[in-house]
Amino acid sequence: MSYPDVSFDERMSTVEFRVGERAHITVDSDVCRSCTTKDCVHACPAALFVPTTDGGILFNYDQCFECGTCYQVCNREGAITWTYPDGGDGVVFRRG
Amino acid sequence: MPDDVMTVDAVVVGAGPAGSAAALELARAGRDVVLVERGVFPGAKNVYGGVVYGRVLDEVVPQWWTEVPVQRWVTRRATMLMTPTQALTIDYRSDAWDRPPYNGMTTYRADFDSWLAGKAVAAGARLVTSTVATSLLRDPAGRIAGVRTDRPGGDIHAKVVIACDGANSFLAKEAGLLPRTDSAHTTLGVKETLALPREVIEDRFGLTGDQGLDIEMVGCTSGIPGGGFLYTCLDTVSVGVVVGLDGLAASKTRPEELIGILKAHPAIAPYLRGAELKEYSAHLIPEGGYRAMPRLATDGMLVAGDAAFMCLAAGLWLEGVNFAIGAGLAAGRTAAEAIAAGDTSAAGLAGYRRRLEANFVLSDHKRLRNAADIVLADRMQQEYPGLACDFVEQIFTVTNPKPKLGMAREFFRAVRLNKVRWRHLARDGWQAMRAFR
Numbered sequence: 001m002s003y004p005d006v007s008f009d010e011r012m013s014t015v016e017f018r019v020g021e022r023a024h025i026t027v028d029s030d031v032c033r034s035c036t037t038k039d040c041v042h043a044c045p046a047a048l049f050v051p052t053t054d055g056g057i058l059f060n061y062d063q064c065f066e067c068g069t070c071y072q073v074c075n076r077e078g079a080i081t082w083t084y085p086d087g088g089d090g091v092v093f094r095r096g
Numbered sequence: 097m098p099d100d101v102m103t104v105d106a107v108v109v110g111a112g113p114a115g116s117a118a119a120l121e122l123a124r125a126g127r128d129v130v131l132v133e134r135g136v137f138p139g140a141k142n143v144y145g146g147v148v149y150g151r152v153l154d155e156v157v158p159q160w161w162t163e164v165p166v167q168r169w170v171t172r173r174a175t176m177l178m179t180p181t182q183a184l185t186i187d188y189r190s191d192a193w194d195r196p197p198y199n200g201m202t203t204y205r206a207d208f209d210s211w212l213a214g215k216a217v218a219a220g221a222r223l224v225t226s227t228v229a230t231s232l233l234r235d236p237a238g239r240i241a242g243v244r245t246d247r248p249g250g251d252i253h254a255k256v257v258i259a260c261d262g263a264n265s266f267l268a269k270e271a272g273l274l275p276r277t278d279s280a281h282t283t284l285g286v287k288e289t290l291a292l293p294r295e296v297i298e299d300r301f302g303l304t305g306d307q308g309l310d311i312e313m314v315g316c317t318s319g320i321p322g323g324g325f326l327y328t329c330l331d332t333v334s335v336g337v338v339v340g341l342d343g344l345a346a347s348k349t350r351p352e353e354l355i356g357i358l359k360a361h362p363a364i365a366p367y368l369r370g371a372e373l374k375e376y377s378a379h380l381i382p383e384g385g386y387r388a389m390p391r392l393a394t395d396g397m398l399v400a401g402d403a404a405f406m407c408l409a410a411g412l413w414l415e416g417v418n419f420a421i422g423a424g425l426a427a428g429r430t431a432a433e434a435i436a437a438g439d440t441s442a443a444g445l446a447g448y449r450r451r452l453e454a455n456f457v458l459s460d461h462k463r464l465r466n467a468a469d470i471v472l473a474d475r476m477q478q479e480y481p482g483l484a485c486d487f488v489e490q491i492f493t494v495t496n497p498k499p500k501l502g503m504a505r506e507f508f509r510a511v512r513l514n515k516v517r518w519r520h521l522a523r524d525g526w527q528a529m530r531a532f533r
Contacts, residue, residue, distance in 0.1 A: 005356050011376045018136070039345035045286050045352065045378035065378040066141060068264040072279045072380070073345040084266075087246050088136050088226030095289040095332065095375045096143035096205040 008047060012063050019062050020089030024082075025070070029056030031079040039073040040080070065091050104128045105435050107243055107254040108221075109229040109267055111138035113417045114401025114424035115260030116212040120156065121428025123219035127435060130252055131213065131221050132245060134228040139209030141262070143379035145285055145338060146310045146327035147200035148208060149418040152456075154197070155425055156215055161196050165207035167329035168308025169193065170200035172301070175412065176363065178315040178324075182485035183363035185311075194307055202308050202327050202334075212421075229261065232270050232397075239441070240271065240396030255440045256431040257397045260424060263380040265403030273390035273399060279341040281384025281405070283322060286351040287336030288359075290371035294331045300367055301328055312414060314471070315481030316358050320347050321472040324358045325414075326367070332374060333367065335359060338381060338409075340472055351378065381416070383409040383472075386465035392452070393445040398427040408460060410467035412532070419457055426451040466531040475524060479516050486510040 032038070033055040040049040040057070046065050050058040057079075064085075071082040084090070108119045111133035122129040135141045147170055153160040172189040193199040217223050224245075233242035233251060242253040259267040263282070268274040292300075301309045313324035322339035337354045344351065359368055382388070382405040389405045392398060400406070401420035408415045430448040434440045452458040470476060487510035491503065501509070511521065 005359075006373050008352070011352060011373065014373055014375045015377070037345070042348050042350055043284070043341070043344050045284065045376075047350070067284065067378045068380050069284050069341060069344075069378070072277045072282055072341050083230075084134055084228050087134050087228045090141075092136060092140045093143060093375065093377050094204065094206050095329075095334075096139065096141075096287075096377050096379070 012046065015063065016092040016094065017063055018089050018092060020085045022086060023061045024085040024090070025059065025061050025064060026081045027057050027059040028079050028081070031076045032057040035076045035079065037075065039075070040070040043069050043073045045069065101251060101253060102130070103253040104130050105254065106130075106256045106258065106431050107132060107252045108258040108260060109243060110260035110262055110401070110403070111213045111223060111225070112142055112209055112260060112262060112401060112420060113212060114403070114420035114427070115258070116209065116216045117156065117421045117424025118258045118260060118400060118428035118431070119216035119221035120219050121425050122432050123216060123221040125429070125432035125436075127432050129221045130254075131216055131223045132227050132229050132243070132252070133213070133223065133225045136226050137206065137210055138213035138223070138225070139205040139207070142205040142209055143285060143287060143377045144205055144417060145287070145336065145381070145414060146202065146312070146325045146334070147414075148203055149200050149415055151197060152418045152421045156212070156421070159196070161198055163211075164201070164203070165211050166201040166203055166306070168202045168303070168306050169198050170202065170310045170327075171307040172303065172309040173200070174309070174311040176311055176313040177481040177484045178313055178361065178363065179482045179485050181362065182482075182489060183361070184481075184485050184488050185363075200310065202310070202329050204329070229267060232257065232267060240394065243267070255396070255435050256445070258427050258431060259397060259399045259403050260401045260420070261403050263382050263402040265399065267397075268390055268399050268403050271394055271397055273394060278384065278388065279345070281382065281388040282341050283338045283381045283383045283409070284341055284344060284351060284378065285336060285338045285381050286355055286378045287334055287376070288355055288373055289332050289334045289375045289377070290368060291332050291374045292371045297328050297331065297333060303328065306330070313358070315477065316361060317354055317477070318347065318349060318357060319478050320344055320349065320354070321474070321477050326364065333371060335364070335368065352376070381407055381409065383407055383468055385409065385468045386458070386461040389461070393442050393448050395441045398431060398445055398448050400424050400427045406457065406461070408464065409471070410464040411471040413464070422455060422457045423452060426455070426457065464531065466527070470524070470528050470531050473524070475516070475520055479514055483510050483514045483516050486513050
């Protein structure tokens with residue numbers, strides 16, 4: 001299955017984001033340390049969840065699609081605090 | 097927005113198809129309605145999977161096809177059953193879909209949703225963009241009485257709130273109508289919009305002028321319950337997959353890898369040769385249908401569109417925008433009547449559900465309430481596409497000097513080859529007949 005595809009960074013660079021000052025999603029890494037599956041890491045279509053060496057999760061909200069996959073697949077209550085970005089901030093789909 | 101308290105008849109949250117339709121009907125009824133949208137423009141947060149079925153727009157504007165921001169009219173509709181190396185396609189085209197009132201269209205949601213919101217504004221609704229409705233307001237008796245927004249002094253008091261705030265509907269969740277999460281009934285759609293010259297699209301897909309193609313696929317998601325899609329716009333082709341959240345999580349596969357696998361499929365790759373990625377997008381889809389729907393009315397509030405799980409994901413029929421518009425129109429009309437009658441309690445708003453039961457929105461959902469389960473069942477995803485492909489391959493493979501086996505024996509062979517159990521086939525066939533009758 002070799003398909004000459006764009007890199008992930010190039011893929012994300014096709015999407016317009018108006019990055020707000022407030023992190024609309026926060027992750028409590030202490031809770032994540034007890035999670036063995038870390039489904040958010042694979043399921044997030046923007047690949048915003050990165051596991052750290054100490055078993056936690058590093059999260060970057062800049063390029064978030066605001067889809068909701070992460071909190072839906074998360075099986076640890078309180079690990080992901082999810083809100084919409086402030087009005088006008090966040091993803092702007094042109095060809096959705 | 098002024099800093100003093102804003103009081104209106106109705107506030108509609110979300111200027112997607114449901115919200116704009118609801119605001120339109122309230123404005124037409126002479127009601128003071130505010131339409132709150134968190135994106136910089138309507139449609140900025142929205143993604144769809146290929147076709148908008150426009151007939152419901154007859155209730156929005158006569159001869160809507162003369163002005164709707166269409167990309168292509170779908171004249172060719174295909175369903176493809178796939179294995180990694182095979183594809184069985186049922187491909188239908190019709191001239192009837194190439195003239196008013198048409199059947200389906202492709203569009204960009206940024207254009208379509210903005211156009212529909214414009215209809216509400218023209219009728220007198222006030223559209224407020226770049227504004228998030230962060231929570232519900234309640235009166236001293238505890239009934240819903242408006243929304244708080246993220247603007248300073250941005251409370252909007254209203255007799256009715258219509259929650260059209262999409263697949264994650266935090267307002268319906270706050271009202272206790274939806275669970276916080278429902279991953280078993282929710283899918284993730286990821287899509288690539290790829291640029292190709294217009295003539296190339298027309299040549300590759302056998303289209304002329306503004307004719308369009310939509311392909312829906314099963315068996316292309318590496319065994320994860322879901323499907324794929326491909327549709328044409330004027331000078332782009334969009335291709336993507338839709339996968340159940342639980343299956344996606346368990347698979348440890350990344351969503352964009354699934355698009356990559358689909359794009360590399362021998363039946364799809366030639367269509368996309370040389371195409372350049374213009375936009376990658378992702379969105380949740382509430383696919384649970386009738387059985388996953390929340391209560392649609394509570395004291396002071398109605399729910400419509402994705403927020404009410406109104407996407408119809410029933411195999412042959414994959415529709416959502418039309419259901420959102422149909423529900424939004426009904427919600428707006430019901431709210432206008434309830435406001436006029438002075439009763440916006442759950443009882444006063446009960447006409448909403450009756451309206452939906454009388455038209456296609458709840459009739460179709462009720463009729464097809466078991467279809468989603470069948471389409472997303474493991475065997476439908478993992479065994480039956482291979483069975484169908486092998487059966488057809490055997491029939492069309494000429495094995496001279498061996499004579500033809502005959503249809504029945506070829507089918508038996510395909511069943512055996514794919515390790516399909518007869519009792520499963522019988523049970524699934526029976527259930528499918530019941531679900532789609």
